Amino acid sequence: xxxxxATLGFIGVYVYVSLVSLLWExxxxxxxxxxxxxxxxxxxxxxxxxxxxxxxxxxxxxDASRFFELAPVLTLATSIALLAYTPLGxxxxxxxxxxVIVFVYLITLMGFFRALGAISSGSPYAQIGAQRxxxxxxxxxxxxxxxxxxVLWRLNGLGVSRPFGMGTFYEHNVWELGTxxxxxxxxxxLFVFLLWLSSEIEVGYFDVPEAETELAEGPMVExxxxxxxxxxxxxxxxxxxxxxxxxxxxxxxxxxxxxxLTGVTALVAELLFHTLKVxxxxxxxxxxxxxxxxRLRINQAVSTFWTRLFPAAIVGALxxxxxxxxxxx
Amino acid sequence: xxxxxxxxxxxxxxxAMPIIGLLGEKAREAWAVVxxxxxxxxxxxxxxxxxxxxxxxxxLGGKGPLGNGVSFPVRIVWEVxxxxxxxxxxxxxxxxxxxxxxxxxxxHDTGLxxxxxxxxxLEVGMLGIAITGDLFNFYVFLEIMSIxxxxxxxxxxxxxxxxxxxxxxxxxxxxxxxxxxxxxxxLYGEYGTLTMAYIAKMVAENPTFTAKVALGFLIGxxxxxxxxxxxxxxxxDAHPAAxxxxxxxxxxxxxxxxxxxxxxxxxFSVFSLGINVRTMGWVIVLFACAxxxxxxxxxxxxxxxxxxxxxxxxxxxxxxxxxxxxxLAAYGSDVGNLxxxxxxxxxxxxxxxxxxxxxxxxxxxxxxxxRNLNELSGIAKRMPVTSFAFxxxxxxxxxxxxxxxxxxxxxxxxxxxxxxxxxxxxxxxxTAFSFAAYIRxxxxxxxxxxxxxxxxxxxxxxxxxxxxxxxxxxxxMGLFPWxxxxxxxxxxxxxxxxxxxxxxxxxxxx
Numbered sequence: 001x002x003x004x005x006a007t008l009g010f011i012g013v014y015v016y017v018s019l020v021s022l023l024w025e026x027x028x029x030x031x032x033x034x035x036x037x038x039x040x041x042x043x044x045x046x047x048x049x050x051x052x053x054x055x056x057x058x059x060x061x062x063d064a065s066r067f068f069e070l071a072p073v074l075t076l077a078t079s080i081a082l083l084a085y086t087p088l089g090x091x092x093x094x095x096x097x098x099x100v101i102v103f104v105y106l107i108t109l110m111g112f113f114r115a116l117g118a119i120s121s122g123s124p125y126a127q128i129g130a131q132r133x134x135x136x137x138x139x140x141x142x143x144x145x146x147x148x149x150x151v152l153w154r155l156n157g158l159g160v161s162r163p164f165g166m167g168t169f170y171e172h173n174v175w176e177l178g179t180x181x182x183x184x185x186x187x188x189x190l191f192v193f194l195l196w197l198s199s200e201i202e203v204g205y206f207d208v209p210e211a212e213t214e215l216a217e218g219p220m221v222e223x224x225x226x227x228x229x230x231x232x233x234x235x236x237x238x239x240x241x242x243x244x245x246x247x248x249x250x251x252x253x254x255x256x257x258x259x260x261l262t263g264v265t266a267l268v269a270e271l272l273f274h275t276l277k278v279x280x281x282x283x284x285x286x287x288x289x290x291x292x293x294x295r296l297r298i299n300q301a302v303s304t305f306w307t308r309l310f311p312a313a314i315v316g317a318l319x320x321x322x323x324x325x326x327x328x329x
Numbered sequence: 330x331x332x333x334x335x336x337x338x339x340x341x342x343x344x345a346m347p348i349i350g351l352l353g354e355k356a357r358e359a360w361a362v363v364x365x366x367x368x369x370x371x372x373x374x375x376x377x378x379x380x381x382x383x384x385x386x387x388x389l390g391g392k393g394p395l396g397n398g399v400s401f402p403v404r405i406v407w408e409v410x411x412x413x414x415x416x417x418x419x420x421x422x423x424x425x426x427x428x429x430x431x432x433x434x435x436x437h438d439t440g441l442x443x444x445x446x447x448x449x450x451l452e453v454g455m456l457g458i459a460i461t462g463d464l465f466n467f468y469v470f471l472e473i474m475s476i477x478x479x480x481x482x483x484x485x486x487x488x489x490x491x492x493x494x495x496x497x498x499x500x501x502x503x504x505x506x507x508x509x510x511x512x513x514x515x516l517y518g519e520y521g522t523l524t525m526a527y528i529a530k531m532v533a534e535n536p537t538f539t540a541k542v543a544l545g546f547l548i549g550x551x552x553x554x555x556x557x558x559x560x561x562x563x564x565x566d567a568h569p570a571a572x573x574x575x576x577x578x579x580x581x582x583x584x585x586x587x588x589x590x591x592x593x594x595x596x597f598s599v600f601s602l603g604i605n606v607r608t609m610g611w612v613i614v615l616f617a618c619a620x621x622x623x624x625x626x627x628x629x630x631x632x633x634x635x636x637x638x639x640x641x642x643x644x645x646x647x648x649x650x651x652x653x654x655x656x657l658a659a660y661g662s663d664v665g666n667l668x669x670x671x672x673x674x675x676x677x678x679x680x681x682x683x684x685x686x687x688x689x690x691x692x693x694x695x696x697x698x699x700r701n702l703n704e705l706s707g708i709a710k711r712m713p714v715t716s717f718a719f720x721x722x723x724x725x726x727x728x729x730x731x732x733x734x735x736x737x738x739x740x741x742x743x744x745x746x747x748x749x750x751x752x753x754x755x756x757x758x759x760t761a762f763s764f765a766a767y768i769r770x771x772x773x774x775x776x777x778x779x780x781x782x783x784x785x786x787x788x789x790x791x792x793x794x795x796x797x798x799x800x801x802x803x804x805x806m807g808l809f810p811w812x813x814x815x816x817x818x819x820x821x822x823x824x825x826x827x828x829x830x831x832x833x834x835x836x837x838x839x
Contacts, residue, residue, distance in 0.1 A: 063777055065709035065716070105730060120709060122777040134768070 010093050013083055018233060020275055021240035022046040027279070028287050035291045046236070050229055058225025063122025071117025072223070072230035075110055079237040082106040086241045087248035089274030090267055091167035098164045100152060103245070104145055107200070110238055111137045114231070118219030129218020132298050133209040136199065139305035140206075143313035144196040147189040150317035151249055154182075157324060169252040177323065185319030186250070192313045193246045195304075197285040200242040201235070204289040205296045205304070243278045243285065251277050331374045332387045332409060335417060335456050339368050343449040350442030358432040361445040365425040368452065372414075372421040379414035380817070384824070384834040386462070394524065394835060402524040402835060408462030410831065411821040412673060416590055417459045419677050422802075423581045423684045424452040426795040430688055431574040433791035434695055438572070444484060451477040451578060455586040462835065464513050464523045464599075471509060471587055475502050475554075478583055482571045494563075494570035501563045505553030512546035515539050526835035529599045529828055536603030544600055548592065548612070555588020557650060558619040561643045565627075568639035569700070573691025576635060580642040581684040585676050589649045593672070596657055598831045610658025617654050618755045621647030625762035629769070634690050634700040637766060638683065641726065644763055645679045648672075651756060652741045655748045660826065664747045670822035671740030674814060678725070678733045678806065685722040685799035689715055692788045692796065697781060702770060707778030711785040716774050718796045723767040725803045728760065733803050736810030740818075 025046040033040025042048075060068060084094040085103045092099065111133055118130035149164075151174055156163045158172045174186045199206035210218045223231060255273045256266035296304065342364030349360045379385050387407040388394045396403035409417070428448060435441060454474025461467045479502060483495025517523055519539040520531040532540050556564040564584065568576045596609055624643030631637035652672025659665030692715045693708060694700050709716035725732035728739070738760070746753035787793065806813060824830065 063707070063710065065707070065775060065778075066713040067709055067716070067775060102730070109729075116771075116775060119772050119775040122707065122710075124777070127776065130772075 006093050010084055013088060013093065014080055016271070017083055017088075017237055017240050021236040022050065022233070024240065024279060024282060025236055028282065028290075031283065031287045032291050035287075046232075050232060053224075053229035053232065054226050056225040058227050061121055061123065061222050064222065065120045065122075067120040068117055068222070069227065071113050071120060072227045072234070075113040075117070076230045076234040076237075078106055078110045078113060079234040079241070082110070082241050083237070085166060086244050087166045087169060087252070088244060089254065089270030089272075091170060092165075095162065095165050095167045097162040099162075099166055100148060100164050103166060104141065104148070107238070107241065108137060108141055110234065114219050117223070117231075118221075121222035123222045125221045126219050129209045129221065133219055135298065135302060136206070136208060139302045140196055140199045143192050143305060143309040146310070146313040146317055147192045147196075148245075148249065150313075150320050151186075151189065154320045154324070166248065169248045170254070173252045174250070174320075179323050181319050181323040181327075185316045185323065188312055188316035188319070190246075190250050192309050192316065193249065194281075194285050195309055197242050197246050197281070198289050199301070199305075201239045201286060203286050204293040206301055207290075207295045208298050208301050239282065239286070240278060243281045244274070246281050246285070247274060247277045251281075330385075330387065331371050331378070332385060332407060332460065334371045335368065335375055335460060336453060338371060339364060339449045339453045339456065342368075343446050343453060346446040346449065347442055350445075354441070357442055357445060361428050361449065362425075362432065364449060365421070365428045365452065368456075369418075369421040369425045372418045372456075375409065376414040376418045379409055379411055383410075384830065385409040385414075386834050400836075401522060402527050405466050406462040406524060406526075406835060407460045408526060408831065408834060409460045410824045410834075411817070412590070412593075412825050413459045415673065415677065415817065415821055416586060417456055419680050420452060420455045420459060420582050420586060423578060423680055424448070424455075426684060426688075426798055427574040427577050430577075430691070430792055430795040431572075433789050434574055434691055435572060438485065440484075444481070444572075447477045447481050447484070448575070448578070451481065451583070455582055458586050458591060462525050464516065464525055464528065466523075467525075467591070468506075468510055468513055471554075471591070472506055474583060474587055475506055478502075478567075478575075478579055481575045482567045482579070484572060484575070485570075488570070490566075490570045494566040498563045498567040501553065501560070505550040505560075508546045508550030508553070512543040512550065515543035515546065519543070524835065525594075525599050526832045529602060530832050530836070532600060532604070533602035540600070541604060544595075544604060544609070547595055548609075551588055551592045551595070552616060553588075555584045555592065555646050555650070556620075556643050557588075557616045557646060558623045558643070559616075561620070561624065564643060565636055565639045568642065568687075569633060569635035573635070573687050573694060576638075576690070577684040577687035580639065580687055581680040584642065584646060585649065585680060589646060589653060589672070589676060592650075593653045593656075593669075593825060596653070597825045598828055601657070601660065601826075601828050606657045606660040610654045610656070610660070613650055613654030614658060614752060615654075617647050617650035618752065619647075620644065620650060621755060621759035622762070625759045625766065628766040629762055631766075632702050634693065634702055634705070634770065635687070637702070637770065638686050638690060641686075641763060641766060642679075642683055644759055645675070645683070645726070647759060648738065648741050648756065649675050649679070651745060651752065655744055655752070656822070656826070659744075659748055664744050666819065666822050666826065667740055668744035668748065669825060670814065670818040671737055671744055673821050673825070674737035674740060674818040675734075678737045678803075681799055681802050681806070682722050682725045682732075682734060685718060685796060685803065686726065688792070688796050688799065689719045689722060692792050695792070696785045696788055699781065702773050704779060704781050706773055706776040707782050708773075708785065709775045710778045711782055712787050714787055714793055715796070718800050719774060720771065721800045721803055723771055725807070727764050727767055731804070731807050733806035733810065735807065736814055737818075740814065 026043040030040040085092045085099050115130040115133045118126035152164050155168050155172045160168045160171045198204050254270050256269050261269050350357045389405045391404050394402035394404050394406045454470050457470030479499040482498050483491045485491040553560045568580055624640050628637050628640035649672045652668045656665045656669030725734040728734040745756050
């Protein structure tokens with residue numbers, strides 16, 4: 001019976017996140033347009049795009065193998081599976097101890113499947129895009145994992161019911177440590193996480209694999225029709241999920257306690273509040289970043305991760321570790 | 330008791346092969362498939378018995394191992410604990426799959442009655458090593474296995490590389506075997522018995538310097554056989570040169586049964602009571618770390634598909650040795666138990682995965698005629714099922730969660746991190762190399778179809794079905810990792826660690 005409820009909840013979450021994440025894309029486009037003194041598309045534009053793509057004929061290149069058609073399905077399936085382990089204002093539906101590794105694995109796997117689909121298309125543009133995607137995956141996940149594991153390890157010391165689980169953040173959060181070192185460390189990690197978020201959703205500096213003007217959409221160049229629609233939906237969900245991670249790590253505070261809500265209404269209230277926070281984080285990490293920065297070259301993007309963000313993550317993690325020694329009270 | 334049939338059936342199969350072969354090609358193939366299938370059935374039965382009932386003791390030529398009026402064993406005994414039974418099951422399964430695959434794969438070769446005889450003899454040798462409880466009997470089976478595999482590596486004796494690899498393998502392997510024999514001779518001279526469990530008792534009572542020297546020879550010889558790093562060079566030549574069905578057995582089984590299993594059996598069941606296990610464990614851990622890094626790193630730079638898989642096998646042997654080594658160095662603790670369970674689990678997983686990968690390589694070579702990765706771009710277009718099998722195998726060997734490789738590697742990572750973080754870092758670096766190597770092959774498979782690939786087709790059913798069998802095994806084992814781990818692998822590790830029970834099964838019981 002529990003499993004049935006969990007499944008129903010899971011489906012509900014999936015529907016909700018799909019709608020909200022597409023809605024956010026519309027808001028993002030509107031916001032960026034306003035920043036550039038344009039009218040911009042209507043708020044529901046991504047929905048129209050999606051429906052139109054679904055209705056269009058999907059063209060399969062002659063050189064494509066069967067995995068070309070399989071990759072969008074796998075990517076979307078992975079993104080849906082990811083929702084089961086994403087903190088959405090409440091503990092993940094299928095969250096257990098150690099599920100943070102599943103989360104990192106699945107979010108990486110999405111990029112990998114995208115690259116696989118691109119490689120299978122047989123187009124050299126897509127292959128270059130896929131190579132860039134893989135290089136970027138190899139660089140960007142390292143500082144994020146270091147930061148995430150450092151925070152989880154630190155919270156683990158406070159006593160949590162499921163160590164290294166995504167639910168940890170709703171039991172304790174990094175700010176409540178309160179010591180100067182931990183606050184500085186957390187701020188550094190927040191910076192790392194925000195840049196990771198931008199690279200995960202490939203905007204601004206890190207719009208490297210898709211690189212519209214340079215590589216003609218990179219990995220997506222051969223995709224059309226409903227296959228492209230699946231990819232669009234998957235990447236919209238991924239945007240929401242990535243931002244949810246940042247929100248859960250750094251801003252996990254809920255509202256239901258203040259409003260005195262319990263049960264299902266509390267869950268709904270938390271979900272809505274979480275969505276608001278996600279939008280706020282995305283506004284900083286996506287819309288603003290996208291409007292004010294241009295693309296880096298691939299070597300610059302990679303070296304940003306290894307020479308700036310990775311050291312920053314090390315410093316932040318070390319500060320959190322040194323803080324446990326109680327040197328600076 | 331089905332245990333004797335584990336040897337009787339394939340031995341009969343092998344010796345009857347030249348006669349059955351007179352009936353024609355079809356009869357020969359059918360006989361080989363039937364024999365290996367029956368052996369698989371026997372192994373399932375034996376495994377089931379041991380899993381439910383504990384250690385199984387069988388004395389050749391008598392009711393009990395002890396002689397008339399004396400209190401020491403005089404006969405050859407087979408002593409099958411959970412680890413042996415598990416590995417016997419693994420051997421028979423992979424051998425069955427490989428023989429089924431051979432029926433189509435080897436069709437263009439001549440001298441096939443010799444081929445099937447040798448394959449089944451190879452199986453006999455490996456099964457014998459798994460079940461025997463007698464040191465000299467172990468040596469005999471080791472040689473049966475080794476000689477069959479020398480002959481099979483050089484089976485295509487009209488190719489230069491088959492002969493070259495065969496000679497290299499034979500010279501190195503014979504030297505290693507003679508080390509093993511020398512170790513056994515020293516032990517016999519010192520203690521006057523050849524029964525493993527009884528030697529274990531004697532070593533525990535009186536650990537002499539000779540015993541340590543013998544152990545050194547045995548470890549040296551068996552590291553050769555398992556392809557650990559300073560002595561892995563034969564493997565990278567032998568596996569590419571052999572027919573792919575044989576590579577699958579060599580890489581999946583021979584280096585494990587004749588190498589790591591024998592090592593673990595001797596270390597735990599014979600020497601662990603008398604010799605400092607910590608030292609022995611650290612020696613193995615050092616070799617394991619070197620093997621991990623060198624094997625996986627060498628895999629990244631290969632352009633020959635089968636050489637890449639062969640070096641990857643070296644790297645995976647590193648994980649198994651690491652688990653065994655930590656199991657020894659942390660003997661008796663939870664960490665050691667976990668590591669040993671991981672090693673046993675990884676042995677079984679890797680046998681299945683690497684068999685699959687070599688069968689895929691065989692299908693590619695069979696259909697396209699090259700194993701140079703630079704020419705193989707875009708196979709996925711023309712051979713989607715084979716490419717899918719490769720995708721599953723590659724994901725499993727890297728250790729991605731829905732596949733079986735995840736749980737076993739996880740056990741090894743976890744225990745090595747608890748044992749010594751530096752060792753865990755080395756293990757993770759090894760996996761990173763392995764990931765790089767397989768991603769490269771994967772991207773080659775999925776790229777733009779090259780000229781050579783355009784006319785390729787999928788192989789026939791007799792080659793696809795074995796591959797899909799292994800894929801199914803990988804996925805099913807991957808879906809119930811902790812169930813298998815808790816029900817089979819951890820108890821198996823416990824029985825291997827429990828030397829007392831191993832000795833008692835010989836002297837006290839039966």
